[in-house]
Amino acid sequence: xxxxxPLQWLAQFWADLKRSTDAGILGxxxxxxxxxxxxxxxxxxxxxxxKALRHRLPSYVGWRHAFGGITYLLFMALVVTGVLxxxxxxPSPQEAYPSIQFIVSEVPMGWLVRDxxxxxxxxxxxxxxxxxxxxxxxxxxxxxxxxxxxxxxxxLFVVLVFGGTGYLxxxxxxxxxxxxxxxxxxxxxxxxxxLADLLRGDVIVSGATLGRFFALHVIILPWIAFAxxxxxxxxxxxxxxxxxxxxxxxxxxxxxxxxxxxxxxxxVGTLVLAVTITAAxxxxxxxxxxxxxxxxxxxxxxSWVVVDVSLALIRYLGTWGFVLFTALGIALALxxxxxxxxxxxxxxxxxxxxxxxxxxxxxxxxxAAGRQLTSAPPNLETRQETVNPxxxxxxxxQEERSEERTSEFQExxx
Amino acid sequence: xxxxxxxxxxxxxxxxxSVSTAAPASDGAAALDQQQAQRIDPQYSCIVCxxxxxxxxxxxxxxxxGIRCHDCHGGDPRAxxxxxxxxxxxxxxxxxxxxxxELCSSCHSDPNQMRQYGLTVGQLAEFQTSRxxxxxxxxxxxDAPTCTDCHNAHMILPPNDARSNVYPTNIVITCARCHExxxxxxxxxxxxxxxxxxxxxxxxxxxxxxxxxAAPTCIDCHGSHAALPPAVLQIANVCGHxxxxxxxxxxxxPHGKAALDGRLPGCTACHSNHGTERVxxxxxxxxxxxCHGADTPAVAHGEEVxxxxxxxxxxxxxxxxxxxxxxVAGHRTSDVQFRYQTARTxxxxxxxxxxxxxxxxxxxxxxxxxxxxRDIRGVAEVAAEHxxxxxxxxxxxxxxTLSVTVLAWFRIRSSRRExxx
Numbered sequence: 001x002x003x004x005x006p007l008q009w010l011a012q013f014w015a016d017l018k019r020s021t022d023a024g025i026l027g028x029x030x031x032x033x034x035x036x037x038x039x040x041x042x043x044x045x046x047x048x049x050x051k052a053l054r055h056r057l058p059s060y061v062g063w064r065h066a067f068g069g070i071t072y073l074l075f076m077a078l079v080v081t082g083v084l085x086x087x088x089x090x091p092s093p094q095e096a097y098p099s100i101q102f103i104v105s106e107v108p109m110g111w112l113v114r115d116x117x118x119x120x121x122x123x124x125x126x127x128x129x130x131x132x133x134x135x136x137x138x139x140x141x142x143x144x145x146x147x148x149x150x151x152x153x154x155x156l157f158v159v160l161v162f163g164g165t166g167y168l169x170x171x172x173x174x175x176x177x178x179x180x181x182x183x184x185x186x187x188x189x190x191x192x193x194x195l196a197d198l199l200r201g202d203v204i205v206s207g208a209t210l211g212r213f214f215a216l217h218v219i220i221l222p223w224i225a226f227a228x229x230x231x232x233x234x235x236x237x238x239x240x241x242x243x244x245x246x247x248x249x250x251x252x253x254x255x256x257x258x259x260x261x262x263x264x265x266x267x268v269g270t271l272v273l274a275v276t277i278t279a280a281x282x283x284x285x286x287x288x289x290x291x292x293x294x295x296x297x298x299x300x301x302x303s304w305v306v307v308d309v310s311l312a313l314i315r316y317l318g319t320w321g322f323v324l325f326t327a328l329g330i331a332l333a334l335x336x337x338x339x340x341x342x343x344x345x346x347x348x349x350x351x352x353x354x355x356x357x358x359x360x361x362x363x364x365x366x367x368a369a370g371r372q373l374t375s376a377p378p379n380l381e382t383r384q385e386t387v388n389p390x391x392x393x394x395x396x397x398q399e400e401r402s403e404e405r406t407s408e409f410q411e412x413x414x
Numbered sequence: 415x416x417x418x419x420x421x422x423x424x425x426x427x428x429x430x431x432s433v434s435t436a437a438p439a440s441d442g443a444a445a446l447d448q449q450q451a452q453r454i455d456p457q458y459s460c461i462v463c464x465x466x467x468x469x470x471x472x473x474x475x476x477x478x479x480g481i482r483c484h485d486c487h488g489g490d491p492r493a494x495x496x497x498x499x500x501x502x503x504x505x506x507x508x509x510x511x512x513x514x515x516e517l518c519s520s521c522h523s524d525p526n527q528m529r530q531y532g533l534t535v536g537q538l539a540e541f542q543t544s545r546x547x548x549x550x551x552x553x554x555x556x557d558a559p560t561c562t563d564c565h566n567a568h569m570i571l572p573p574n575d576a577r578s579n580v581y582p583t584n585i586v587i588t589c590a591r592c593h594e595x596x597x598x599x600x601x602x603x604x605x606x607x608x609x610x611x612x613x614x615x616x617x618x619x620x621x622x623x624x625x626x627x628a629a630p631t632c633i634d635c636h637g638s639h640a641a642l643p644p645a646v647l648q649i650a651n652v653c654g655h656x657x658x659x660x661x662x663x664x665x666x667x668p669h670g671k672a673a674l675d676g677r678l679p680g681c682t683a684c685h686s687n688h689g690t691e692r693v694x695x696x697x698x699x700x701x702x703x704x705c706h707g708a709d710t711p712a713v714a715h716g717e718e719v720x721x722x723x724x725x726x727x728x729x730x731x732x733x734x735x736x737x738x739x740x741x742v743a744g745h746r747t748s749d750v751q752f753r754y755q756t757a758r759t760x761x762x763x764x765x766x767x768x769x770x771x772x773x774x775x776x777x778x779x780x781x782x783x784x785x786x787x788r789d790i791r792g793v794a795e796v797a798a799e800h801x802x803x804x805x806x807x808x809x810x811x812x813x814x815t816l817s818v819t820v821l822a823w824f825r826i827r828s829s830r831r832e833x834x835x
Contacts, residue, residue, distance in 0.1 A: 104744030105797075111744075111804060260829050263822040274815035281805050287744040 026052060057261050059254035061241055066268050067131035068236075072229070073269050074124040077276065078162075081117040082218065089169065091214035093207040096171035097290040104287070115280035118303055121163050123276060125305045128156055129363065136332070136356050139344040140242035146336035148235040151228055153333040158225050163306055165217040168210060174301045176291035177376065179213075180205045182310055188319040204293055244344060296376045308370025309363060315373060325366070328359050458482065459494045470568035473577075479531075486517050511550055511560035515541065518561045540639035547639075557598060564588055580638075582627050586612060589632045608632075611689035630656065647673070649680030659766040667770035695723035698768075719768050722776045726783040730761050733787035736794035745797050750790045757786035 026048055040048050088107055090099040103110040132152065135141055141149035168179045183205065186196040201208035255261055285303045302308050313322040332355060339352060346353055460483040461468040471477050484491050488504035500507070509517055519538040521527050528535050541547035549558035564579055571578035579588040590609040592598055599606050612618045612632070620629035635652050636642060644652045650673050654661025664670045664681070672678040684701050685691050693701050702716030733754055740747050760782040767775045 098746070101744050101746045105746060111801075112807065256829075256833070260826050263826050267819050267822040270815050270818045274811050277811050278808055281808055284743070284801075284804075286742040289741060 053258035053262075055257045057254050057257060058241060058243065060244055061254065061261075063268075064134055065241060066265075067127050067134055069265060070268065070272050071124055071127040071131050073272055074120045074127055074276070075159075075225070075229070077120045077273065078117060078124065079222070081113045081120065084113045085117060086218060091169070091210055093171060093210060093291070096169060096210060100170050100172075100287065104284075111284060112277070112280060115284045116276055118285045119276050119279045119283075121166065122303075122305050123272070123279075124159060125163070127272075128159055129360065132156065133356070133360050135242075136352070137346055138242065138244070139346075139349065139352070141336045142242075142342065142344070143336075143340055145235070145239050145242060146340075148232060148239070149336050150333060151232045151235065153329075155225070155228050155232060158221055158228060160306055162217060162221050162225070163304055165213040165221070167304055167307060168205070168213045169217065170287065171210065171291045172288035173291055173295075173297040174288040174303075176205060176293070177297055178300060178302065178307055178311070179209070181314065182307075185314045185319050185322055189323055206293070242344075298376060299374045300376060301374065302370065305367060308373070309366040310370075311373050312366040312370035316369060325362060328355070328362070331355060332359055458491050459499055460484070460487075460489070460491050462494070463496065467568050470566070474566070474568060474570040475572055476570055511556050511558070512554065514560045514562055515551065537639045540637070544637065544639060544641045546641055557601065559592065563592075580633075582631055583621060583625075585631045585633060586618075586621075608688045611686070615688060615690040616692060617690055646679050647676055649673070649682055653681040659763075660769050663766050663768075663770040663772075667772065669769070669771070695720060695727050698723060715771060715773070718773055719771065719776060722773070722780045723764060723768060726761050726764050726780045729780075729784045729787040730757055733757055733790040736787075736791045739794050740797055743797060743801060750793055753786050753790055757783045757790075760786075 025045065040051055043051065085103065088099055088103045088110065090096060100114070103114050105111070107113075135149065135152065164179075164182070168175050183196045183200055187193045199209065199212055200206075201212050286301055288297060288301065300311075302311065310322065313325050317324075335352060335355065339349070343349060464483070467483075471483070482491065483489075484504070486506070486509070488502065488506040490499050490502035490505075493499040493502070499505075506513070515538065522533070523535050523538045525535050542551060546558045549555040550560060566579060569577075573580045575581060576583075578584065586609055593604070594606050594609055596606050613622065617629045617631075620626040621631065633641070634655075635644060650661055650664055650670070654664070664673070669678055669683075673680045683705065684693055698720035699713055699716040702713045706712035706716075737747055737750055737754060740750065760779045764776060764779045764783070767779060
């Protein structure tokens with residue numbers, strides 16, 4: 001019985017594909033994290049696929065190794081939701097805020113896409129730091145994996161800049177004044193201060209800043225991130241997963257990739273997405289009043305982990321506290337260049353332990369402290385006072401419009 | 415010897431500079447001083463001694479109009495000896511307070527001279543009607559202020575110059591210079607708490623804290639040159655000059671009639687004078703008690719007004735809270751904001767209409783506020799319900815997630831068994 005023509009064509013196409021020895025598609029699948037292990041380029045695609053699926057992961061690979069994958073999954077979630085948001089978002093001071101309102105309240109499932117983006121941005125920082133901590137304390141950054149550690153730190157930096165640039169985009173009072181405060185702080189640091197001016201593109205945070213941040217967020221950074229991820233994954237493939245002290249690299253002897261590891265990964269991925277969706281549905285990011293360069297908000301609401309940490313450092317330790325903590329981060333980055341002994345046990349690495357505890361512990365403490373901060377930037381209040389020198393007490397930091405609404409009727413002539 | 419000659423030359427060079435620049439703040443200020451210095455002939459001898467006065471005078475408007483020291487003080491400015499300069503028969507020296515009034519009004523009461531500057535000429539006539547003018551000109555009481563006490567003697571600035579004593583934010587301090595002087599005011603049985611009360615009043619807060627120059631200062635109620643406290647019968651008109659709608663409502667009601675008969679000191683009966691005390695909605699009935707006594711029909715009426723005002727306040731407050739909720743949730747609020755403004759207009763009308771004590775009008779307005787507030791809350795409630803429905807997505811999500819987890823667990827377990835067997 002002769003098959004219908006479209007099916008005939010499909011069968012021919014599949015046969016051609018099978019005959020092809022090019023494993024390019026498998027390469028893509030591997031890049032996307034769907035496949036693990038070496039891919040044989042000299043085999044037809046179906047055999048290569050089967051071979052890759054039969055690959056066995058080392059037996060010491062456990063749940064704690066999932067954080068890297070979770071980070072990547074969240075990154076992909078950010079890419080997908082970000083692209084969807086870009087359909088409706090308008091990067092201009094006049095339209096940014098209304099476009100967010102439109103996304104949240106009018107676009108079908110827009111609220112979900114937007115809050116998934118916000119929550120993925122938070123969870124990716126946590127997953128990334130957990131991944132980093134695992135690599136750090138397990139000394140997986142030691143040769144030959146030191147390049148990958150540096151690339152990982154670059155990826156951390158890229159994620160932080162991603163979040164920082166994305167934070168301004170809602171263009172509400174909270175994001176506006178938080179970005180103003182952080183840029184003002186960076187302004188106070190010698191040399192790097194010039195970078196803040198470059199980013200701001202104006203004397204205050206304005207449409208010029210919004211344009212720069214948007215371009216960085218959706219055009220420049222994604223390319224850098226993808227290139228770094230590609231490099232990061234390829235090096236992971238090349239060197240394999242770091243074995244514990246005293247054990248050889250155990251590729252090809254442990255758990256089979258298919259189906260056990262694939263199912264495990266799939267389960268973890270599903271759980272992470274479910275948690276993200278739950279957070280998005282239960283705790284949507286609140287929206288402040290539209291950004292106003294002439295009015296300080298009476299409170300700040302932070303919606304990103306890194307903002308909490310940065311504000312805590314800036315408010316409690318000042319500009320230099322912020323700089324010192326960043327320097328600590330850079331010290332962590334440079335550690336592999338000096339710490340080249342093949343010693344993996346934590347007890348024998350006191351300096352690494354102290355640095356790591358300082359950084360990761362400091363991050364947690366700063367986060368907890370930052371959650372308590374809800375007041376408007378104090379240094380901006382004083383700046384406003386110096387602008388209006390008078391014998392009279394300086395005007396109160398202007399209340400938020402919502403406050404005005406509540407107080408207006410008290411000030412009526414009743 | 416050589417050094418002495420050099421010093422002489424230096425002094426000679428520095429003299430004109432030292433006369434013209436006391437402490438130049440910058441090159442710009444020095445240039446300005448130089449420019450001003452050219453306005454007065456360096457041969458003009460008064461300035462050799464009276465340097466301070468000259469500096470002050472050059473800042474003021476009169477130096478720009480070609481007026482010179484001797485125009486007010488007489489004397490001979492061409493004579494370089496003190497004795498000769500002051501010996502001229504026209505010499506006045508420091509004029510006394512009454513002479514000052516005469517001197518100023520010699521120009522400022524002349525329409526032909528004032529026309530070119532767009533200035534009015536009624537100041538002297540007004541001053542004569544004021545308490546200050548009566549004390550000074552009629553009783554020759556030199557406690558009373560004269561022109562220069564408020565406008566300065568030499569540095570006379572227009573009222574729109576922020577350095578002027580009569581600039582809106584300075585005028586209160588200018589009046590306070592005498593009216594906060596307990597010894598001086600005690601002689602005339604006047605209190606000294608006006609300025610303190612004014613600063614705390616709505617007017618003072620608007621002026622000093624919000625820099626709202628539409629807010630009245632002392633002179634807006636008392637007059638400037640014709641300064642007098644308003645008479646009892648005039649009070650409602652003075653306040654009503656700005657609070658037009660309140661005045662209309664006030665005269666339409668029983669209190670307005672009482673005020674016209676002189677039985678009630680107008681607005682100040684409830685609001686005090688300089689403190690402009692605000693009567694909040696919950697304090698309305700208590701205010702009635704002050705005059706009417708407790709448990710009187712008037713107080714019962716006041717309680718009804720209070721109830722309506724509080725009701726409207728609460729309604730407007732809940733509408734504002736509903737809008738806040740909508741904003742935070744990311745809803746577009748232009749429509750409800752517009753409706754809120756309508757409610758607020760009615761609410762402000764309650765503030766005006768209650769001065770007429772007309773319960774029907776107040777009920778109508780209060781109902782209007784409540785009705786719009788209900789609409790706005792309705793919008794917020796519908797939005798909140800929609801947001802609640804968002805959470806329902808968790809049911810399928812977790813159903814699928816748990817199913818996947820359980821199935822994967824079974825699959826992994828069976829694969830392991832196969833592997834081990």
